Amino acid sequence: MSEFVQAPEQDVVVSCRVRLARNYEDLPFSAKQTRECASEVIDRASTAIGQSQEGNAYQLLRMSELEEDMRRKLVEHYLISYDLLKFWQRSAALISSGETVSVMLNEEDHLRIQGLMPGLQIERAAELAFSADDVLGAKYAFAFDPQWGYLTSCPTNVGTGMRASAMLHLPALSTSGQMGAVLQAVSKLGLTVRGLYGEGSEALGHLYQLSNQVTLGRSEEDVIRSLVAATEQIVGHERAVREHTEKKDMLSLQDTLLRSWGVAQNARLMSAKELMRRYSDIRYAASMGYLHAPLRGLDKLMMDLQPGSLGVYSGKLIGEREGEILRAKLLGEKLRELVTD
Amino acid sequence: MSEFVQAPEQDVVVSCRVRLARNYEDLPFSAKQTRECASEVIDRASTAIGQSQEGNAYQLLRMSELEEDMRRKLVEHYLISYDLLKFWQRSAALISSGETVSVMLNEEDHLRIQGLMPGLQIERAAELAFSADDVLGAKYAFAFDPQWGYLTSCPTNVGTGMRASAMLHLPALSTSGQMGAVLQAVSKLGLTVRGLYGEGSEALGHLYQLSNQVTLGRSEEDVIRSLVAATEQIVGHERAVREHTEKKDMLSLQDTLLRSWGVAQNARLMSAKELMRRYSDIRYAASMGYLHAPLRGLDKLMMDLQPGSLGVYSGKLIGEREGEILRAKLLGEKLRELVTD
Numbered sequence: 001m002s003e004f005v006q007a008p009e010q011d012v013v014v015s016c017r018v019r020l021a022r023n024y025e026d027l028p029f030s031a032k033q034t035r036e037c038a039s040e041v042i043d044r045a046s047t048a049i050g051q052s053q054e055g056n057a058y059q060l061l062r063m064s065e066l067e068e069d070m071r072r073k074l075v076e077h078y079l080i081s082y083d084l085l086k087f088w089q090r091s092a093a094l095i096s097s098g099e100t101v102s103v104m105l106n107e108e109d110h111l112r113i114q115g116l117m118p119g120l121q122i123e124r125a126a127e128l129a130f131s132a133d134d135v136l137g138a139k140y141a142f143a144f145d146p147q148w149g150y151l152t153s154c155p156t157n158v159g160t161g162m163r164a165s166a167m168l169h170l171p172a173l174s175t176s177g178q179m180g181a182v183l184q185a186v187s188k189l190g191l192t193v194r195g196l197y198g199e200g201s202e203a204l205g206h207l208y209q210l211s212n213q214v215t216l217g218r219s220e221e222d223v224i225r226s227l228v229a230a231t232e233q234i235v236g237h238e239r240a241v242r243e244h245t246e247k248k249d250m251l252s253l254q255d256t257l258l259r260s261w262g263v264a265q266n267a268r269l270m271s272a273k274e275l276m277r278r279y280s281d282i283r284y285a286a287s288m289g290y291l292h293a294p295l296r297g298l299d300k301l302m303m304d305l306q307p308g309s310l311g312v313y314s315g316k317l318i319g320e321r322e323g324e325i326l327r328a329k330l331l332g333e334k335l336r337e338l339v340t341d
Numbered sequence: 342m343s344e345f346v347q348a349p350e351q352d353v354v355v356s357c358r359v360r361l362a363r364n365y366e367d368l369p370f371s372a373k374q375t376r377e378c379a380s381e382v383i384d385r386a387s388t389a390i391g392q393s394q395e396g397n398a399y400q401l402l403r404m405s406e407l408e409e410d411m412r413r414k415l416v417e418h419y420l421i422s423y424d425l426l427k428f429w430q431r432s433a434a435l436i437s438s439g440e441t442v443s444v445m446l447n448e449e450d451h452l453r454i455q456g457l458m459p460g461l462q463i464e465r466a467a468e469l470a471f472s473a474d475d476v477l478g479a480k481y482a483f484a485f486d487p488q489w490g491y492l493t494s495c496p497t498n499v500g501t502g503m504r505a506s507a508m509l510h511l512p513a514l515s516t517s518g519q520m521g522a523v524l525q526a527v528s529k530l531g532l533t534v535r536g537l538y539g540e541g542s543e544a545l546g547h548l549y550q551l552s553n554q555v556t557l558g559r560s561e562e563d564v565i566r567s568l569v570a571a572t573e574q575i576v577g578h579e580r581a582v583r584e585h586t587e588k589k590d591m592l593s594l595q596d597t598l599l600r601s602w603g604v605a606q607n608a609r610l611m612s613a614k615e616l617m618r619r620y621s622d623i624r625y626a627a628s629m630g631y632l633h634a635p636l637r638g639l640d641k642l643m644m645d646l647q648p649g650s651l652g653v654y655s656g657k658l659i660g661e662r663e664g665e666i667l668r669a670k671l672l673g674e675k676l677r678e679l680v681t682d
Contacts, residue, residue: 251666255609262603268596325592 007119011287021161025143038090063088072308165211172241205276257285270328348460352628362502379431404429413649506552513582546617598626611669
């Protein structure tokens with residue numbers, strides 16, 4: 001996916017994901033899983049994908065064979081979950097070359113099939129996931145109950161086994177203190193919002209993940225439809241606050257955001273935490289047209305400068321200080337490449 | 342004076358001044374001065390300068406004829422003192438085209454003759470002042486007592502009537518908390534240090550003025566010699582701390598200073614106070630070779646962006662907010678012109 005290609009609603013929606021939890025009906029579930037059974041899961045999945053049309057485009061990554069930084073990089077690029085690493089001795093992932101499909105193997109469930117798209121393209125992400133689902137479930141059937149639907153390790157996933165989500169960049173809503181209202185509104189729709197990359201009350205980079213809570217009693221189409229509708233509402237709300245902020249005092253807004261652009265180009269030390277702040281300001285500036293930079297390029301740059309990804313780039317384990325130096329250097333270089341005056 | 346010409350020790354010494362207090366012996370001193378007598382002072386001085394070799398190069402500015410912003414600009418460029426404006430109805434200034442000599446008329450004394458040079462050139466500044474002194478005192482004698490020397494309105498100036506000063510940029514000494522020690526050391530030499538442009542404990546822009554206190558009992562040469570010696574000591578001290586700071590952690594130093602450079606280029610609003618902070622960081626960075634910018638150009642830019650000077654530039658009275666906008670705009674433009682990568 002080129003960093004210069006525009007995606008729908010990408011001024012607010014960074015990316016979206018649809019993830020399906022699946023388990024082979026004839027193999028014991030995760031809690032009782034043996035090493036042999038874990039191997040069997042990896043064999044079945046990689047064989048099925050390998051024999052499919054897109055087989056060549058996939059790469060099998062066994063977590064036990066990866067360096068620590070490479071594992072972290074996969075998490076930082078949303079290709080695997082942090083939980084997959086808990087089971088690193090037996091877990092693996094199948095990842096498509098375009099990084100739009102990834103299949104986690106031996107996480108909480110045998111398979112976690114994930115479709116990933118930039119911007120607001122949840123239906124397309126779902127298509128990708130269901131298409132991989134068809135391939136993976138063709139030879140060996142998945143545990144499925146006519147009444148309950150797909151059976152999963154954790155009861156909260158039983159039913160569709162589907163978790164759909166949108167990653168949202170909400171600088172205007174969050175700096176104007178309106179995230180509380182958003183949270184309340186979406187919870188009534190069976191959706192949840194949580195900050196990404198952050199622990200405290202404010203999400204790092206003003207990035208939030210909106211996802212469905214319910215997997216039981218509603219069809220996949222229904223869940224996706226309501227997630228898309230809620231996302232569109234939040235997008236509209238975020239845009240309205242951005243416009244209002246601009247209208248109220250454009251120069252102050254530009255001043256704040258473009259200072260970050262100046263700092264990001266000239267800093268010699270950049271912590272991972274500060275990176276998120278600068279990224280958010282620059283992305284916001286670019287989406288308002290104050291800077292000419294491709295948003296996808298900024299998103300990719302932000303992921304590439306996370307600690308694990310930086311370690312992979314440098315080809316060796318690096319300390320925090322080395323990381324800050326390298327991050328600042330690459331950030332300046334890449335921004336100058338990305339931004340056109 | 343071109344902004345690209347280097348001056349001695351200009352990495353630390355911004356400029357130096359020698360100022361002579363003089364009064365015509367046959368006219369009443371300031372406290373008893375009438376309007377007619379004030380006119381007479383202006384006539385005598387402007388006629389004397391006008392008939393001298395460099396006469397054409399001087400401009401007579403009557404304070405009563407200047408807009409408020411123009412008066413402030415003259416103060417901001419160190420061409421007149423703030424005190425001259427207290428007597429604006431009767432005061433004036435003769436200013437040389439290169440702005441290296443200015444003669445204040447009807448300040449506290451009839452004449453305050455000032456020589457001004459970039460960098461550490463106190464002797465040269467003194468030559469300029471004494472040369473103008475000769476011209477101005479040729480026809481009408483100055484009040485002079487064989488025992489006491491030149492007589493002045495305020496007894497603290499009696500004797501040589503001379504105040505010599507150096508304006509120093511001391512970012513390393515002040516941020517490392519060593520200004521207290523410097524102050525103590527110079528006070529033993531009959532010198533004094535005070536912050537410029539600032540009220541609090543830390544001088545705005547880390548600019549300090551070092552000057553002599555004593556005008557009585559020491560010759561002009563002696564005072565200048567000791568001021569030069571003290572300045573050279575402080576210059577050495579400041580450079581040592583800069584080198585030490587760089588040696589200890591060059592990247593942190595570069596990071597701090599170059600962030601200001603990034604901010605200064607990209608800000609859309611810039612207060613007069615923040616300007617001084619950014620100026621100091623950028624000047625420090627340039628003097629360390631982290632940026633390639635002529636120091637004189639930076640100094641001139643700093644003065645040109647002071648509130649009064651900005652008002653003169655814009656050709657009309659501007660409010661604080663307008664000033665912040667214009668300052669940010671000009672700062673960005675000029676810095677891009679001045680700095681070569």
